[in-house]
Amino acid sequence: MHSKALKAILAAIPFAFIANNVQAQVPDNATHIPYSEIMTVFENLGDTLDQQVRVVDVGDDINVGVGVLRRVGQRSEGEAVRTIVHYDITEVYYVLSGSGILVTGGDATDPVELPPDSHSVTILVGPSGLRTVTSGQEQTIVAGDIVIIPAGVTHGFRHIQDQITYLAVRVDHRQVLPAGYAHPSLD
Secondary structure (H helix, E strand, O other): HHHHHHHHHHHHHHHHHHHEEEOOOOOOOOOOOOOHHHHHHHHHOOOOOOOEEEEOOOOOOEEEEEEEEEEEEEOOOOOOOEEEEEOEEEEEEEEEEEEEEEEEEEEEEEEEEEEOOOHHHHOOOOOEEEEEEEOEEEEEEEEEEEEEEEEOOOEEEEEEEEEEEEEEEEEEEEOOOOOOOOOOOOO
Protein backbone atom coordinates (compact mmCIF):
# COMPACT_ATOMS: atom_id res chain seq x y z
CA MET A 1 0.00 0.00 0.00
CA HIS A 2 2.81 2.42 0.81
CA SER A 3 4.41 1.50 -2.47
CA LYS A 4 1.31 2.49 -4.48
CA ALA A 5 1.05 5.78 -2.60
CA LEU A 6 4.75 6.50 -3.15
CA LYS A 7 4.42 5.73 -6.88
CA ALA A 8 1.38 8.02 -7.14
CA ILE A 9 3.25 10.86 -5.41
CA LEU A 10 6.35 10.39 -7.57
CA ALA A 11 4.19 10.30 -10.70
CA ALA A 12 2.48 13.56 -9.67
CA ILE A 13 5.70 15.54 -9.08
CA PRO A 14 6.40 16.32 -12.77
CA PHE A 15 2.81 17.54 -13.24
CA ALA A 16 3.03 19.74 -10.14
CA PHE A 17 6.30 21.19 -11.46
CA ILE A 18 4.76 21.90 -14.88
CA ALA A 19 1.59 23.39 -13.38
CA ASN A 20 3.67 25.62 -11.10
CA ASN A 21 5.66 26.95 -14.07
CA VAL A 22 2.48 27.64 -16.10
CA GLN A 23 1.27 30.12 -13.48
CA ALA A 24 1.90 33.83 -13.98
CA GLN A 25 5.59 34.61 -13.94
CA VAL A 26 6.69 36.61 -10.94
CA PRO A 27 9.25 39.33 -11.65
CA ASP A 28 12.60 38.69 -10.04
CA ASN A 29 13.82 42.27 -10.06
CA ALA A 30 12.75 45.89 -9.63
CA THR A 31 12.14 48.37 -12.43
CA HIS A 32 14.06 51.62 -12.15
CA ILE A 33 12.68 54.68 -13.94
CA PRO A 34 15.41 57.29 -13.66
CA TYR A 35 14.69 60.98 -13.27
CA SER A 36 16.32 61.52 -16.68
CA GLU A 37 13.61 59.40 -18.37
CA ILE A 38 10.84 61.28 -16.62
CA MET A 39 12.38 64.59 -17.69
CA THR A 40 12.88 63.36 -21.28
CA VAL A 41 9.19 62.51 -21.53
CA PHE A 42 8.22 65.77 -19.79
CA GLU A 43 10.29 67.74 -22.32
CA ASN A 44 8.43 65.90 -25.10
CA LEU A 45 4.93 66.67 -23.80
CA GLY A 46 4.48 69.42 -26.37
CA ASP A 47 0.81 70.43 -26.44
CA THR A 48 -0.38 67.19 -24.87
CA LEU A 49 -1.50 67.01 -21.26
CA ASP A 50 -0.43 63.47 -20.46
CA GLN A 51 2.27 61.05 -21.58
CA GLN A 52 3.04 57.58 -20.30
CA VAL A 53 6.70 57.06 -19.39
CA ARG A 54 6.56 53.27 -18.97
CA VAL A 55 4.15 50.40 -18.29
CA VAL A 56 5.53 47.46 -16.30
CA ASP A 57 4.06 44.01 -15.63
CA VAL A 58 4.60 43.53 -11.89
CA GLY A 59 3.20 39.99 -11.76
CA ASP A 60 -0.05 38.68 -10.32
CA ASP A 61 -1.86 39.99 -13.42
CA ILE A 62 -1.12 43.63 -12.56
CA ASN A 63 0.52 46.31 -14.68
CA VAL A 64 1.78 49.61 -13.32
CA GLY A 65 2.14 52.65 -15.55
CA VAL A 66 3.98 55.85 -14.75
CA GLY A 67 2.88 59.00 -16.54
CA VAL A 68 3.85 62.64 -16.39
CA LEU A 69 1.15 65.31 -16.74
CA ARG A 70 1.07 69.08 -17.03
CA ARG A 71 -2.04 71.19 -16.96
CA VAL A 72 -1.97 74.95 -17.43
CA GLY A 73 -4.23 77.63 -15.96
CA GLN A 74 -7.88 76.76 -16.25
CA ARG A 75 -10.93 77.89 -14.37
CA SER A 76 -14.36 76.38 -14.21
CA GLU A 77 -17.03 78.99 -13.64
CA GLY A 78 -20.13 77.92 -11.78
CA GLU A 79 -20.53 74.61 -9.99
CA ALA A 80 -20.12 72.20 -12.92
CA VAL A 81 -16.70 70.72 -13.72
CA ARG A 82 -15.76 68.53 -16.70
CA THR A 83 -14.11 65.37 -15.34
CA ILE A 84 -12.79 62.00 -16.46
CA VAL A 85 -13.40 58.55 -15.01
CA HIS A 86 -11.18 55.50 -15.56
CA TYR A 87 -13.04 52.22 -15.21
CA ASP A 88 -10.07 49.89 -14.65
CA ILE A 89 -7.18 52.09 -13.51
CA THR A 90 -6.45 53.46 -10.04
CA GLU A 91 -4.25 56.55 -10.19
CA VAL A 92 -1.87 57.88 -7.57
CA TYR A 93 -0.85 61.49 -8.20
CA TYR A 94 2.37 62.99 -6.85
CA VAL A 95 2.34 66.75 -7.40
CA LEU A 96 5.73 68.03 -8.56
CA SER A 97 4.93 71.73 -8.94
CA GLY A 98 2.06 74.19 -9.01
CA SER A 99 -1.38 73.89 -7.47
CA GLY A 100 -5.01 73.45 -8.33
CA ILE A 101 -8.43 72.55 -6.99
CA LEU A 102 -9.12 68.89 -7.71
CA VAL A 103 -12.76 67.82 -7.81
CA THR A 104 -13.59 64.15 -7.23
CA GLY A 105 -16.87 62.26 -7.13
CA GLY A 106 -20.16 64.14 -7.21
CA ASP A 107 -23.25 63.97 -9.39
CA ALA A 108 -22.25 63.10 -12.96
CA THR A 109 -24.17 63.99 -16.14
CA ASP A 110 -23.48 64.30 -19.90
CA PRO A 111 -21.52 61.04 -20.28
CA VAL A 112 -19.20 60.71 -23.27
CA GLU A 113 -17.08 57.58 -23.68
CA LEU A 114 -13.53 57.89 -25.01
CA PRO A 115 -13.04 55.99 -28.30
CA PRO A 116 -11.65 52.51 -27.52
CA ASP A 117 -8.88 52.92 -30.12
CA SER A 118 -7.73 56.34 -28.85
CA HIS A 119 -4.22 56.87 -27.48
CA SER A 120 -5.73 57.75 -24.10
CA VAL A 121 -7.47 54.38 -23.84
CA THR A 122 -4.83 52.13 -25.41
CA ILE A 123 -1.69 53.64 -23.80
CA LEU A 124 -2.55 56.01 -20.94
CA VAL A 125 -5.59 55.16 -18.83
CA GLY A 126 -7.61 52.30 -20.31
CA PRO A 127 -11.37 52.50 -20.91
CA SER A 128 -12.59 55.89 -19.68
CA GLY A 129 -15.33 58.45 -20.04
CA LEU A 130 -15.91 62.16 -19.62
CA ARG A 131 -18.57 63.55 -17.28
CA THR A 132 -19.87 66.91 -16.13
CA VAL A 133 -19.90 66.86 -12.34
CA THR A 134 -21.61 68.95 -9.69
CA SER A 135 -21.40 68.62 -5.91
CA GLY A 136 -18.01 66.92 -6.01
CA GLN A 137 -15.46 66.96 -3.22
CA GLU A 138 -13.02 69.85 -3.72
CA GLN A 139 -9.46 69.76 -2.46
CA THR A 140 -6.61 72.16 -3.13
CA ILE A 141 -3.52 70.14 -4.04
CA VAL A 142 0.00 71.57 -4.07
CA ALA A 143 3.58 70.43 -4.71
CA GLY A 144 4.46 67.48 -2.52
CA ASP A 145 0.87 66.24 -2.13
CA ILE A 146 -0.23 62.72 -3.02
CA VAL A 147 -3.77 61.89 -4.15
CA ILE A 148 -5.16 58.37 -4.62
CA ILE A 149 -8.05 58.14 -7.10
CA PRO A 150 -9.65 54.68 -7.18
CA ALA A 151 -10.93 53.24 -10.46
CA GLY A 152 -14.47 54.46 -11.09
CA VAL A 153 -14.08 57.85 -9.34
CA THR A 154 -14.60 60.92 -11.52
CA HIS A 155 -11.90 63.57 -11.22
CA GLY A 156 -10.96 66.90 -12.77
CA PHE A 157 -9.66 70.36 -11.94
CA ARG A 158 -11.86 73.35 -11.15
CA HIS A 159 -9.06 75.86 -10.93
CA ILE A 160 -5.36 75.82 -11.73
CA GLN A 161 -3.55 78.97 -10.67
CA ASP A 162 -0.78 78.96 -13.28
CA GLN A 163 0.11 75.32 -13.93
CA ILE A 164 0.27 71.99 -12.18
CA THR A 165 2.72 69.21 -13.02
CA TYR A 166 2.41 65.76 -11.50
CA LEU A 167 3.37 62.13 -11.86
CA ALA A 168 0.57 59.58 -12.15
CA VAL A 169 1.27 56.04 -11.01
CA ARG A 170 -1.41 53.91 -12.68
CA VAL A 171 -2.32 50.61 -11.07
CA ASP A 172 -3.81 48.40 -13.75
CA HIS A 173 -5.28 45.29 -12.12
CA ARG A 174 -6.97 44.19 -15.36
CA GLN A 175 -3.88 44.61 -17.56
CA VAL A 176 -5.58 46.88 -20.09
CA LEU A 177 -2.38 48.92 -20.55
CA PRO A 178 0.41 47.53 -22.76
CA ALA A 179 3.05 45.89 -20.54
CA GLY A 180 6.54 46.74 -21.73
CA TYR A 181 5.50 50.11 -23.19
CA ALA A 182 8.17 52.83 -23.14
CA HIS A 183 7.59 56.36 -24.43
CA PRO A 184 9.00 56.76 -27.96
CA SER A 185 11.36 59.54 -26.83
CA LEU A 186 13.22 56.98 -24.69
CA ASP A 187 14.53 55.02 -27.73
